[in-house]
Amino acid sequence: MANNLLEGKRGIIFGALDENSIAWKVAEKAMEQGAKFVLTNAPIAMRFGEIDKLGEKTGATIIPADATSVSDLENLFEKSMEILGGKLDFVLHSIGMSVNVRKGKHYTEYDYNHLTKGWDVSAVSFHKVMSVAKKMDAVNEWGSIVALSYIAAQRTFPGYNDMADNKSYLESIARSFGYYYGTDKNVRVNTISQSPTPTTAGSGVKGFTEFLNFAEEMSPLGNATAAECADYTIMMFSDFTKKVTMQNLFHDGGFATTGISEKVMKNFIEGRYTK
Numbered sequence: 001m002a003n004n005l006l007e008g009k010r011g012i013i014f015g016a017l018d019e020n021s022i023a024w025k026v027a028e029k030a031m032e033q034g035a036k037f038v039l040t041n042a043p044i045a046m047r048f049g050e051i052d053k054l055g056e057k058t059g060a061t062i063i064p065a066d067a068t069s070v071s072d073l074e075n076l077f078e079k080s081m082e083i084l085g086g087k088l089d090f091v092l093h094s095i096g097m098s099v100n101v102r103k104g105k106h107y108t109e110y111d112y113n114h115l116t117k118g119w120d121v122s123a124v125s126f127h128k129v130m131s132v133a134k135k136m137d138a139v140n141e142w143g144s145i146v147a148l149s150y151i152a153a154q155r156t157f158p159g160y161n162d163m164a165d166n167k168s169y170l171e172s173i174a175r176s177f178g179y180y181y182g183t184d185k186n187v188r189v190n191t192i193s194q195s196p197t198p199t200t201a202g203s204g205v206k207g208f209t210e211f212l213n214f215a216e217e218m219s220p221l222g223n224a225t226a227a228e229c230a231d232y233t234i235m236m237f238s239d240f241t242k243k244v245t246m247q248n249l250f251h252d253g254g255f256a257t258t259g260i261s262e263k264v265m266k267n268f269i270e271g272r273y274t275k
């Protein structure tokens with residue numbers, strides 16, 4: 001479905017690790033829609049991921065950057081503008097990592113060093129990305145910046161652990177930074193709150209398959225896939241959403257506003273969920 005929605009636009013896409021990554025799908029769709037972009041990921045992901053393949057497929061240059069390092073980000077924005085031939089129109093922050101989740105630490109017994117690291121990677125990095133971009137005046141007027149979130153920012157999902165708190169912080173940064181970026185530069189900032197999606201980051205959460213199946217049965221439209229999330233992200237980068245800013249946008253098949261679905265009720269009635 002190529003409509004050249006992003007023709008003439010330039011951007012940076014953070015977070016494509018392998019073909020399951022949401023950022024990977026965004027890169028493929030951005031290319032289809034006529035955008036030029038740079039791909040970036042943490043230096044360590046260059047070794048473990050498959051980003052090279054995506055670079056070849058989309059013709060994008062890859063610039064490693066740890067999103068928690070301001071100097072890496074400065075280098076990334078400077079080089080991206082050089083390579084792409086001008087200021088940027090969109091940025092995707094598709095980054096998440098919790099050391100407490102990785103190490104199986106229970107929410108009530110955090111390791112606080114792990115907490116700080118995960119918070120920096122998953123939430124504060126969004127502030128750093130925008131702070132660097134704004135200081136360097138790297139984004140054109142009416143540019144669009146999107147980060148990916150999850151409903152555990154609003155409602156409790158045991159097992160999502162400190163990522164829930166990180167997502168709350170991330171969404172708050174979108175509102176607060178979005179205010180200043182909007183008033184000073186007419187740049188919009190939003191988060192997209194996506195359904196559970198089978199990716200490396202997603203599958204790291206305890207009970208992920210059950211999460212996924214439950215959300216599928218709860219959502220009137222079913223779970224949104226990574227490719228559908230990419231379509232929505234492209235729309236947010238396009239000129240059709242110029243006045244949408246400081247929002248957390250649910251992209252979850254209706255999960256966020258469904259109290260209970262008939263499918264889930266049926267499972268109780270027929271005894272499929274038992275204690």
Ligand SMILES: NC(=O)c1ccc[n+]([C@@H]2O[C@H](COP(=O)([O-])OP(=O)(O)OC[C@H]3O[C@@H](n4cnc5c(N)ncnc54)[C@H](O)[C@@H]3O)[C@@H](O)[C@H]2O)c1
Pocket residue numbers: 014015016017018020021022023041042045065066067068093094095096097121148149150193194195196197198199200201202203
């Ligand atoms: N998968 C889900 O169920 C789901 C649901 C809602 C929101 N999200 C969010 O979507 C985003 C993308 O995750 P995904 O599901 O595509 O998984 P993914 O594992 O493919 O992507 C996460 C990315 O973060 C990158 N990253 C980690 N530390 C970094 C650092 N210091 N600097 C730069 N990059 C770093 C990883 O290398 C990886 O590419 C995350 O914010 C995630 O929380 C995922």
